[in-house]
Amino acid sequence: MSTPEPDTYSFDFYKEKAEIVAESADELRIKIGEFAGPLDLLLFLIRQEQANIFDIPIARITDEYLRFIRMMKSLDIAVAADFLVMASTLIEIKSKMLLPRDPNAPVEGEDEDDPRQELVDRLLEYEKYKSAAQMLYEKTTLEQAVFPRGKIESDDGNAEIAATVFDLLTVFQKIVARHAEEVKLEIHREEISLADMIKDLRRRILETGEVSLLAFFEEMHSKRELVTAFIAALEIVRTETVKLVQKKTFGDVILRKV
Amino acid sequence: MSEAVEEALESAPKPTRDLSELVAVVEALIFVADEPITTKLIADVLGEDKQAIEAALEQLRQEYEARESGLQIREIAGGWQIATRTEFHEEVRRFLRTRPSAKLSLAALETLAVIAYKQPATVPEILEIRGVQSASAIKTLLDKRLIVAKGRKETVGRPMQYGTSKDFLIQFGLKDLTELPSIEDFEDLVS
Numbered sequence: 001m002s003t004p005e006p007d008t009y010s011f012d013f014y015k016e017k018a019e020i021v022a023e024s025a026d027e028l029r030i031k032i033g034e035f036a037g038p039l040d041l042l043l044f045l046i047r048q049e050q051a052n053i054f055d056i057p058i059a060r061i062t063d064e065y066l067r068f069i070r071m072m073k074s075l076d077i078a079v080a081a082d083f084l085v086m087a088s089t090l091i092e093i094k095s096k097m098l099l100p101r102d103p104n105a106p107v108e109g110e111d112e113d114d115p116r117q118e119l120v121d122r123l124l125e126y127e128k129y130k131s132a133a134q135m136l137y138e139k140t141t142l143e144q145a146v147f148p149r150g151k152i153e154s155d156d157g158n159a160e161i162a163a164t165v166f167d168l169l170t171v172f173q174k175i176v177a178r179h180a181e182e183v184k185l186e187i188h189r190e191e192i193s194l195a196d197m198i199k200d201l202r203r204r205i206l207e208t209g210e211v212s213l214l215a216f217f218e219e220m221h222s223k224r225e226l227v228t229a230f231i232a233a234l235e236i237v238r239t240e241t242v243k244l245v246q247k248k249t250f251g252d253v254i255l256r257k258v
Numbered sequence: 259m260s261e262a263v264e265e266a267l268e269s270a271p272k273p274t275r276d277l278s279e280l281v282a283v284v285e286a287l288i289f290v291a292d293e294p295i296t297t298k299l300i301a302d303v304l305g306e307d308k309q310a311i312e313a314a315l316e317q318l319r320q321e322y323e324a325r326e327s328g329l330q331i332r333e334i335a336g337g338w339q340i341a342t343r344t345e346f347h348e349e350v351r352r353f354l355r356t357r358p359s360a361k362l363s364l365a366a367l368e369t370l371a372v373i374a375y376k377q378p379a380t381v382p383e384i385l386e387i388r389g390v391q392s393a394s395a396i397k398t399l400l401d402k403r404l405i406v407a408k409g410r411k412e413t414v415g416r417p418m419q420y421g422t423s424k425d426f427l428i429q430f431g432l433k434d435l436t437e438l439p440s441i442e443d444f445e446d447l448v449s
Contacts, residue, residue, distance in 0.1 A: 036364040037390030082390040122389065124445075129387055131444040132371035133364070136430060143431035144358045145347035146332075148339055149289065 038086035039126040041068060046123075053123060056116055058097055062090040093119060167246055168213070171253050172230050175217040179226070191224060197232040201255070205242055210256040213244075280306065280314040281321070285331075285340075294337025294428070335427035336434055362398070369395040370404060374426070375441045378408040378419035396420065404429065 035041040045064045051057050069087055096115040192200075204211050213233060220226040233255065236242050241258040275283065287300055301311045315338060319331040330343050342350050351357070362370070369392045373379045376387075384392045399405040403425045410416040427434065 036368050037388050039389040040364075080390065086389065126387060126389065128441055128444040129368060129371045129375070132375060132438075132441060133367040135439065135444075136371055136374070137362075137367055139430045139432070140362070141358075142344065143429060145344040146330075146431065147342045147347075147350050147354070149341075 036130075038083045039123060040130065041065065041083070042086065042090075043123060043127060043130075054120060056120065058090065058094050058116060062087075062094045065090055089119065167250070167253055168230075168233070168244070170250060171213050172217065172226070175214070175220070175226060176223070179223070191222075192228060194228055194231060194235075197228050198235055201229075201232050201236055202240065205236070205255055205257050210245075210254050213253040213255060216255075275304075275306070277314065277317060280304070280310060281317050284311060284314045285318055288331065288338050288340050291337075291339075294333075294335045294339045296337045300338075333433045334431060335424050362402075363395070365390075365392065366395045366398045370399055370422075370426075373399070373405050373420050374422050374435070374438060377421035378411070379421075380411050380417035380419050382417055 035044065042061070042065065045061055045068070046053055046056060049057065049060060049064065051061065066087060069083060072083075093115045201211065201216065204216075216233070217226060217229055220229050236255070237244055243256050243258055245254045245256050246252070247254075283304060284300055287303065288295055297308055297311050297315065300306075300315075301308045304311070315331070322329060322331050328343055328346055329340055332339055332341055365388075368388055369384055372384050372387050376383060381392065381396065384396075396405070399420075400407075403423055405420045405426065406423045408419045408421040411419050422435070426432075432438065
């Protein structure tokens with residue numbers, strides 16, 4: 001009975017008791033081995049019966065398959081719908097093969113209308129990908145023995161590099177959104193020019209060393225001022241020795257003197 | 259990156275390096291690059307033409323091999339990388355105190371194989387081949403960044419299409435997708 005097949009399938013499921021190892025929505029791991037789906041189980045059963053895939057003894061295989069499904073049920077495993085679909089396919093093929101041939105049907109190629117043909121095609125197609133999966137497994141195992149050099153500081157986690165224009169925009173949008181919520185009495189005040197805004201921002205950075213963009217934008221009273229403040233921030237980073245620092249993703253952006 | 263390259267291009271001296279100099283500077287660049295660096299990028303940074311870089315890379319690789327270095331120069335995910343040799347994996351791992359990362363389940367590997375060969379592949383196409391719903395396998399692969407969404411297919415239900423990522427090439431040690439054996443080659447194994 002025990003054919004020299006892969007280790008995972010060296011389980012005699014007539015004698016030993018199967019045992020669940022793990023289960024999730026679309027995969028099931030039992031001690032009998034791991035079946036990655038109904039086609040996988042079917043291939044295993046065909047091999048176990050030492051049957052020819054091009055001439056599947058459909059009655060025997062169907063019985064084995066159903067027996068397996070029953071065993072899964074007795075183990076209280078929720079049998080995935082896909083396994084049941086295959087069971088009904090097998091039963092359908094089995095019953096078709098039991099029907100006598102229509103004597104009036106024109107005699108064509110012998111296996112022209114073999115009800116098993118579609119299943120065989122699917123099994124062969126599936127088996128190719130199963131082998132490909134095996135190949136991928138070997139490749140990744142091999143690759144895990146190779147290590148590139150360790151990461152250096154500049155690679156990532158560097159806040160100065162990590163803050164992008166999008167981070168700036170996110171902060172800006174947060175402020176705009178907050179302003180939109182507040183209904184305020186409209187007071188006309190003198191609009192501040194871009195030059196003044198830059199001057200003001202520069203003075204504050206020089207005085208305190210760093211300025212929180214969030215706090216700076218917060219002080220603005222109108223959309224126009226906010227836009228001016230935003231451009232001032234961009235301008236000052238471009239022209240002066242000021243860096244943008246962001247400690248964490250979506251966090252506050254800080255203007256810091258170099 | 260492109261800005262840095264442009265700057266480098268402006269300041270790059272006229273190529274006056276001989277082969278051994280070129281080999282040395284190419285090695286330096288591969289060493290500092292935090293991910294596989296392409297031949298083109300090396301050529302652009304150094305202001306040399308691609309053929310010269312290719313010759314230098316070949317020379318460099320042979321040098322590492324000839325002196326039985328603990329490192330190797332390898333081509334991966336369309337670029338070049340310096341990495342340890344497989345023989346020393348136990349020692350390296352002992353030093354790094356890491357274990358081989360968790361293996362992918364059979365279901366995930368199969369799903370990955372279908373996506374790698376059929377890409378861009380949709381969920382119904384994967385179901386067709388595997389005969390089983392693959393939702394959780396796809397989620398695992400997305401979480402591990404081995405596959406990426408590649409937009410929707412203009413067909414009934416507009417299903418999402420998936421393809422393999424650069425991380426896939428890196429984790430499976432592939433230069434590019436053409437390095438995968440043809441799916442038809444597995445047919446011989448089957449019969």
